[in-house]
Amino acid sequence: MAKNKVDIEQLIEMDKKHFLHPTSAISDQQQFGPAFIFKKGKGIYLEDVNGKKLIDGMSSLWNVNVGHGRKKLAKAARKQMEKLAYSSCFATFSHEPAIYLAKKLAELTPHPLTATFFTSGGSEANETAYKLARHYWLLKGKPFKKKIISRKKSYHGVSIGATSATGLKEFRAFTKSLAPDFYFVNQFDTTALERFIEAEGPETIAAFISEPVQGAGGVHVAPENYFKEIREICTKYEILFITDEVITGFGRTGKWFGIEHYGVAPDMMCFAKGITSGYAQLGGVMISEELHHELIELSKGPLLHGYTYSGHPTACAVALKNIEMIEKEGLVKNARIRGEELLEGLNKLKKERKIVKAVRGLGLMAALDFKDEHKQKNVLFSPLVFKEAASRGLICRAVTLDGQDVIVLAPPLIINKKQIRKIVQILNDAIKAVENAHFH
Incomplete structure (x- = not known):
């Protein structure tokens, strides 16, 4: 045991010295070391080097849809690695897995998306969509159509273009050198969007991008007719409609893709995360059949991307x-x-815990929004609940960006009814403990 304890301490020190963590507080990393060092996962659970088991209530980063430790995926990777681990797809080179996957995606996605450009993840997928949209309008002889409109509280990634399109100001403030021609409108206000288009001039706007459900921005679900109105506006003004399904794709919302809940089809669709359940790095952009044919007809050289x-x-x-x-x-x-059971459980929790202001979600994406009274003490509630829940065996996520105070959940799609109840119970106990410790 003593040797194991020394090994863990060494891991912590190596982590602090050599590993710069993404989206983490650098000062906390240096002072406290890693919050957990995980060594294995099975189903909806993760286990750390100390043997502590936790429910992965976030599917890690919204992406481990089929759960941890799935040997079928490991076998699929090994089989392909032994045959052809990697080869380039540049200069029209191809291989069977990409061809079969592109065909399968065309069968799964909302009509009429038929062709796929593959990337390594979601930020690259979004970046690609912006470039393809601008390239398309150049080919169409409309070079001034280059502006990209996004929504407030949106999240589209951390590469420079994806950051520039992200509607959470804290991400954009990380670097003051942003890409040009990115703009934002209120998240559910289609009138504001149309006013903005007319003020800027539709001849200057290339695309509008939106998540079907805003994920990292706090799990905000669109009103019923919102995307139908968006589709109509984009068609009216000749603006490409891009959906960011990086989080909402591959079953997360209770349909294969989040936009299917709203009965419309985009011109482009970005995906990543759930396509491999996090077992390999993969993303991409799908384009409509019409867009694909126009690119074929208008292109005179290589697609330099x-x-x-x-x-x-x-x-x-x-x-x-x-x-x-x-x-x-x-x-x-x-x-x-x-997802319906999770929302039902969270709504019951809301009745017991008066600090909860609102509950929202779609499929296995859900959020608890906390009331503002405690802010008078300059304390955000969700980070305290996050820590308390983790101590009780549940990983959730605290969202404090853009003035919010929210706990979000997105457990693996394999979760069962009993495990849903366990999540709700841990959250209830965690909120009660925080209330008693800090606000009574």
Whole structure:
């Protein structure tokens, strides 16, 4: 045991010295070290080096849809690695996994999305969508159509273009050198969008991008007719409509893709995360059949955009197996049913815990919004609940950006009814403990 304890201490020191963590407080990392050092996962659970088991109530980063420790995905990766681990897709080179995956995506996604450009993740996917939109309008002889409109409270990634499109000001404040021609409108105000388009001139606007459900910005679900109005506005003014399904894709909302809840189809769709359940790095952009045909007709040279790992054979093989598992195990339906149970449980919690202002969600994406009274003490409630829940065996997420105070959840799609109840119970106990410790 003593040797194991020394090993853990060494891991902590190595982490503090050598590992610069993404989206983490550098000062906290240096003072306290890593909050957890995980060594294995199984199903909806993660286990750290001390043997502590926690429910992964966030699917890690909204992405481990089929749960941890799925040997079928490891076998799919190994089989493909032994045959062809990697080869380039530049200069029209191709391979079977990318071809089969592109075909499968065309069958799954909202009509009429038919062609896919592969990336390594969500930020690259969004970046690609902006470049493709601007390139398309150049080919159409409309070079001034280059502005990208996004929504407040949106999150689209951390590469420079994706950051510039992100509607959470804290991300944009991280660097004051942002990409030009990105603009924001209120998140659910279609009138504001149309006014903005007319003020700027539709001849200057390339695309409008939106998450079907805003994820990292606090799980905000659009009103019923919002996206129908967005689709109409984009069509009216000749603006490409891009959906960011990086979080909402592959069953997360109780349908294969979040936009399907609203009965419209985008011109482009970005995806990542759930396509491999996090077992390999893969993302991409799908474009409509019409857009694809126009690019073919108008292009006179190479598409000068691509990543080394675009269409990575092993990642594509893992994605194919992951999609097969989601289909065979009925996980899209399970996300819908378990999501309804989660919302029901959280609404009951709201009645018990008066500090909870609102509950919202769609499928296995949910949020608890806290009241503002405690802010008079200059204390945000959600980070305290996050820590308390973790101590009780549940990983959730605190969202404090843009003046919010929210706890969000997105457990793996394999979760069962009993485990949903356990999540709600831990959250209830955690909120009660924080109330008693800090506000009574």
